[in-house]
Each structure stands twice: as structure tokens, then as C-alpha cells.
Amino acid sequence: MRKKPRAAFGLLAGALLCVAPQSWAAAPPVQPLDAAVADPAYEVLVFSKTAGFRHSSIDDGIAALRDLGTANNFTVDATEDAQKFTSANLAPYEAVVFLSTTGDVLNDAQQSAMEQYIEDGGGYVGIHAAADTEYDWPFYEGLAGALFHSHPAVQQATVRVEDRAHDATAHLGDTWQRTDEWYNYRANPRSTAHVLASLDESSYSGGNMNGDHPIAWCKDYEGGRAFYTGGGHTDESYTDPAFRRHLLGGIRWAAGMTDADCRPETGYRSLFDGTGTSGWKQAGPGGFTLADGTLTSHGGLGMYWYQAEEFTGDYSLKLDWRASGDDNSGVFVGFPASDDPWSAVDNGYEIQIDATDTPDRTTGSVYGFQSADVAARDAALNPPGEWNTYEVRVTGERLELFLNGRKINDFTNTDPARSLRQGHIGIQNHGDGDEVSFRDVRVKQSGGGTPGQRSGEVKGVGGKCLDVDGAQTADGTGIQIWTCNGTGAQNWTLTDDGSFTALNKCLDVSGGGTADGTRIQLWTCNGSGAQKWNPQPDGTVRNPQSGKCLDASGGTWNDGTPVHLWTCHTGPNQKWTLP
Structure with a gap:
């Protein structure tokens, strides 16, 4: 990837990542990133050539992207000249935005240059009619994730936010009410991309995707990164602070300034979806505060554990977490039922969250047993104030840990007194002053198996x-x-x-x-x-x-x-x- 270095740790980017209202109309103004964790300067190319329908909102979109760049340390070059698409011309850009392009806009040589750019680690951002583009170019269909089929009239709809950890959607609530022209797509991208948001087809007229209607997604593609959002038809979209923040997050991710788990995700069931805590129980002092679908630790040393179910066999546990600063917490697996938080320490394994401890006790380590691959961890880790996603994959007595979709640890239990294949899961509240938040705890079980x-x-x-x-x-x-x-x-x-x-x-x-x-x-x-x-x-x-x-x-x-x-x-x- 073309990801440029950022400070691994710093002050909270609070104004950006605080919880936003459910309705776009009441959303706060877009703020620049906190200076302590500001992105390095980078360049973005905005391409808006049309060979079919031309959206009146393109000029508003370019203006909005320029505003976002000014506030967030990236430079926008806007063009409708396809001759810009050569390897030499594309090389300086961390991301290329296709802003409501339509039809056949690049010739064969220009397509080859774009393919090479992506394969070299470049980023792609598709906005709205970018899906109504280049129907005869298979690489582009894979890059965009899905192509346009049809659309009903402009109307309000309910957007279901499926991922509240990605920088493009972390500021939103579980649902997002907005007005736009809602595309139907020729194929469902869910099997090849990570869906960030989808449409509730019962909330508007004209959806034809059988109730599973992705509208924003991300994916790693051919060495690069690709983000697409179906919003952006209307002129008003580009003065909507929540939509502008959505675009900023997509650009930052595509440009490699922030990380996320953009692997396709299916088959998980929720243990905590933000609407309630049924099945969970506090062990020890302190606890967690539930607000806006987020559990935030306070006091301790204690643990919030899922007492409703003991996990046996092979499974994948995913959850999203965010540290406020140099905070301490962890995720426990493989421990017996107990109201004593030390039982999890003594009988299970902790996946650590702590920015500055020793290698075997820092973020991504199996606490006290095995350090993470620190280089891989540092390359994938978002700083305090931004969300991260862990996947803890248990296969037999093997534990693989993925941070924002990248493997950072691979540990095998050899202690006969412990077992990864049987036990409960929990999250730690470490002590006074340690504030770590969690969202969207989910699990997928595969019903047993053997190591490997x-x-x-x-x-x-x-x-x-x-x-x-x-x-x-x-x-x-x-x-x-x-x-x-x-x-x-x-x-x-x-x-x-x-x-x-x-x-x-x-x-x-x-x-x-x-x-x-x-x-x-x-x-x-x-x-x-x-x-x-x-x-x-x-x-x-x-x-x-x-x-x-x-x-x-x-x-x-x-x-x-x-x-x-x-x-x-x-x-x-x-x-x-x-x-």
C-alpha cells in the first residue's frame, strides 16, 4: 500500500469521531483532524468526465472535496481530461476519485494505467454514478464492486449502518435518514466487498435487491484499496455535514491514512449490537457505560463477560475497539465461567490493548505469552481516537489475531491446563483512568474441527x-x-x-x-x-x-x-x- 506514516499514538481526534446524530439534518459541522494525529500531506485526483448522463451536482461535489482537502491536509486536483491517466501522471496521487462519471470515459491505454496504479497500491473512491461507468471493463467492475442497474425517484430512505468502525461510517448512528437517488445494482457486492451500509428497502419505493441492498462498501482489490458510496446524486448531498464526513472517511481509507477490516464478512451473529446487554455480566469492580451503541470502560480491575454461552470448537470472534489515549484493556477468550476476573487471567488468554507496554504485553500480544508481529501491528494500527477491529480466530488450539484485517499474531496453546477450544469471552475494564470503548461484538462458529x-x-x-x-x-x-x-x-x-x-x-x-x-x-x-x-x-x-x-x-x-x-x-x- 501507499500508506504514509502517521504518529502511532497521540491525542484523541475527538471532534471527528464523537457520536453523530441519527439524522443528517442535525449533524455537526465537519471538523479537521486533530493536529496531534493529523495526516501527512497528500494528493487526490478527482475525475468527473461523463459520456452519458451528467449530474448537476458534480461542481458541488468538487467544491466539497476541495473544502475537505483544505481542512484535512490533502490537495485536490480536479480534471475531466482522460489523458491524465498515464502511469507517470497518476503516481503522485494517493487516491483517485471517480465523481459521478458515466459511460466509457477511458481508452485502453488509460485503463491499463489505472490498473497499474491500483496494482501498485493506489486508492479508488467511487461516488454515486461511478457505478454507471465502464461496463465493458471487467477490472473496473471489480474495482467499483457493482454496476448500476436502475433507480427510482429521489426520495428519503433509511440507511442501515452495518460497520461503525470504518472511518467513513464511525460518526453515524445505527441508522441514517437521508434523501438521495438510490441505485439498484446488477449484482450484490456482499460476497466480494465489506458492506459498510445498506438500504432498508421497506423505507422507500423502488428497491429491487430482495431486501439485501448494500449502498456503501470497501474492499482490498488487486493490491490497492477501493471504496464506493451510492450517495451523492443531489446537490444538497455536498452541503450535508454527515455525508461530507462519509466522503472524507472513504478518501482517508482509500489513501491509506487510516485502516479498517475490509474483508467480506458473512455468517456472524451478534453478541452485542449496541441495543442491549442481554447475556453479559460484570465480574469484579468498575464496569462499562452503554451510550450510543458503545460500551466504554471505567474503573476496575474487572471484566464484562458473555455468560450466556460457552464457546466450543472453532470460531471467529470480531469486535471493534477504540482507545482514548494511552489506555489499557483487553479481550479474554477460553476461560471458565466465574465472577472473579482473575479467573480469566489465570485460566484463559488475553489479547492485549495497551499502546506502550512491553512487547509481550502491548497491543496485539497474547498477554504474557507472545508478542505481536510489531511491524505488522504498527502498519495496521489506528491511533487513539480512531476505531480498530480485532478478529480472534480459534482453530483447535491455534489462535490467529487479525488487526484491521491484517494478521499480527499466530499463537498455539501448549498448556494442558488451558484450552482455546472451550470457554467464555470477555472484555476488560482495567482501572481508573483507562478508557477503552467497544462496539459490535460478533461471532461465527464452524462447529468443531481439528488444529489447522x-x-x-x-x-x-x-x-x-x-x-x-x-x-x-x-x-x-x-x-x-x-x-x-x-x-x-x-x-x-x-x-x-x-x-x-x-x-x-x-x-x-x-x-x-x-x-x-x-x-x-x-x-x-x-x-x-x-x-x-x-x-x-x-x-x-x-x-x-x-x-x-x-x-x-x-x-x-x-x-x-x-x-x-x-x-x-x-x-x-x-x-x-x-x-
Whole structure:
């Protein structure tokens, strides 16, 4: 990535990241970042060429982006000249904003320059009609995440904010009432992008995405970063402080000035969604204050633990957290039920949150046992005042820790008196003066397994599942995509040695072939290269022996569409969400 260094720790960027009202009309003015954690100066290119419908709001959008740049230390160059798209011209920019572009706006050479820019770590921000652009350029469709299908009349709708940790949405409440022109998209981007906000289709007329209607998302793509928001049709959007802050967060993330977990996320259930604390219990002194969907620690040493359920087998725990300054807290896993917070310390494992302690006791460490990869941690960590996301992934007695989507620790329990595979989870309130906040605690379980493996659905294009045809077990049974139904034909176990198994047999390239279109089938496991698969950061799954990708065939993906081997191109039919 092109991420420039920022101070790892500093004062709270309070004015920016305090909770905003639910309605945009009452939102506070956009403030510049606190000087103590200000971004380094950088440059953004705003591109607004149109070859189709031209939005009257483009000029207002450029003016708003210039204002945001002046207040937040980035320079905006605005152009409608496609000749700007050469490798040399794009190189100085940390992000390129496609502001309501329409139609075919770049020629082949210019497209190649944009592709190279992204592959070199550049950032893309798409606003509104950026999804109504370059329909015949597959790379761009993947970059934008989804393309325009249709829209109803401009009207007010309820936006559901799904991620309140990303800088583009952390200032919003759980819902956001605003008026705009709400696009329907040709495909649902949820399987290939991380959805930040979606539309409640019951709150307005004309939505046609069957109740799952993403409207803003982010994704890592081909070495770069891509953020898209469907808002921005109306002139008034660009004087709306909440929408302007939304754009600022998208630009900052795409430019690498802040981090977030932008991996696709499906299958999690909430343990704390901000609306209540059922199932949770305080152990020890101090506690947590609940306000605006956020738990904030005070006093201690104590722990708030989820007593309603003990987690066994393999699971992934995700939660969002924010420190106010040099504060201390942690996330506990694998401890027995107890009202004594020291029981979690003595019998479980703590994932530390503390900016300035020793390496085995600082942010990202398994407290007292193993330091994080400090370089990876520092590259992914947002400073005090900004939100971070942890994923604690437990597979057997292995604990993998991801910070804002980047792996920073990999620890294996060898203590026979402890077990990661059985126990409760909790969050720590460390003591007076330590103020750490938490949002959106969620978990996904895969129902057991052994060290080095995880099980569940493999979801592909259109949210359909990788499926064994007819749940048959004979060697040579075909593999297809099918509406997810929870059956064993769709329950895949992924192991560290690269095999994908279902119904006790392996995902296999027929005959060990390498040609485009080679059939993918079920076969008795034999450890050969035809049965090895390597998930990639861009969402593709590659067969190393052939160098080609798992691909849902054709261009119309219905139940029963066969899966085959194909040259990797990162299109939507080659993106898979793994358990």
C-alpha cells in the first residue's frame, strides 16, 4: 500500500469521531483532524468526465472535496481530461476519485494505467454514478464492486449502518435518514466487498435487491484499496455535514491514512449490537457505560463477560475497539465461567490493548505469552481516537489475531491446563483512568474441527454456495454453485495443507489439468497438486499446480452453474468468501 506514516499514538481526534446524530439534518459541522494525529500531506485526483448522463451536482461535489482537502491536509486536483491517466501522471496521487462519471470515459491505454496504479497500491473512491461507468471493463467492475442497474425517484430512505468502525461510517448512528437517488445494482457486492451500509428497502419505493441492498462498501482489490458510496446524486448531498464526513472517511481509507477490516464478512451473529446487554455480566469492580451503541470502560480491575454461552470448537470472534489515549484493556477468550476476573487471567488468554507496554504485553500480544508481529501491528494500527477491529480466530488450539484485517499474531496453546477450544469471552475494564470503548461484538462458529482447519460454507458470486451436485459421493461428481441451504453438500472443511473437503472427499481438478474450462469435481483425497487450493487476498482461490482460479462458469450464474478452472481475472465469479 501507499500508506504514509502517521504518529502511532497521540491525542484523541475527538471532534471527528464523537457520536453523530441519527439524522443528517442535525449533524455537526465537519471538523479537521486533530493536529496531534493529523495526516501527512497528500494528493487526490478527482475525475468527473461523463459520456452519458451528467449530474448537476458534480461542481458541488468538487467544491466539497476541495473544502475537505483544505481542512484535512490533502490537495485536490480536479480534471475531466482522460489523458491524465498515464502511469507517470497518476503516481503522485494517493487516491483517485471517480465523481459521478458515466459511460466509457477511458481508452485502453488509460485503463491499463489505472490498473497499474491500483496494482501498485493506489486508492479508488467511487461516488454515486461511478457505478454507471465502464461496463465493458471487467477490472473496473471489480474495482467499483457493482454496476448500476436502475433507480427510482429521489426520495428519503433509511440507511442501515452495518460497520461503525470504518472511518467513513464511525460518526453515524445505527441508522441514517437521508434523501438521495438510490441505485439498484446488477449484482450484490456482499460476497466480494465489506458492506459498510445498506438500504432498508421497506423505507422507500423502488428497491429491487430482495431486501439485501448494500449502498456503501470497501474492499482490498488487486493490491490497492477501493471504496464506493451510492450517495451523492443531489446537490444538497455536498452541503450535508454527515455525508461530507462519509466522503472524507472513504478518501482517508482509500489513501491509506487510516485502516479498517475490509474483508467480506458473512455468517456472524451478534453478541452485542449496541441495543442491549442481554447475556453479559460484570465480574469484579468498575464496569462499562452503554451510550450510543458503545460500551466504554471505567474503573476496575474487572471484566464484562458473555455468560450466556460457552464457546466450543472453532470460531471467529470480531469486535471493534477504540482507545482514548494511552489506555489499557483487553479481550479474554477460553476461560471458565466465574465472577472473579482473575479467573480469566489465570485460566484463559488475553489479547492485549495497551499502546506502550512491553512487547509481550502491548497491543496485539497474547498477554504474557507472545508478542505481536510489531511491524505488522504498527502498519495496521489506528491511533487513539480512531476505531480498530480485532478478529480472534480459534482453530483447535491455534489462535490467529487479525488487526484491521491484517494478521499480527499466530499463537498455539501448549498448556494442558488451558484450552482455546472451550470457554467464555470477555472484555476488560482495567482501572481508573483507562478508557477503552467497544462496539459490535460478533461471532461465527464452524462447529468443531481439528488444529489447522475450519469448516463452513464457501460463498461465491450472487451469494450462492459451492455445492456438490446432488450431494453424491462418487468420484467424479461435479461441483456447482447453488442457493445456500445448510446441507452437507455445502459444508467445506479447509485445512492448512490446502485441501477443501466435503462429504469426506476432496475438491479436485479433473485429471490434474491446466486448460481453461477444466472440470472441477469431487474425488477421493490423494494429496496431489490437483487437490491443493490457495486462497488469495483478492478473494480468488488458486490451484498452485495450474496457476489458475476456481471459477463459476459463464456470465449468468444460476443454481446448477458448474465450477471449472480458469485463468485468474478477479471477476465476481472468481471471488469466494471462506469460512
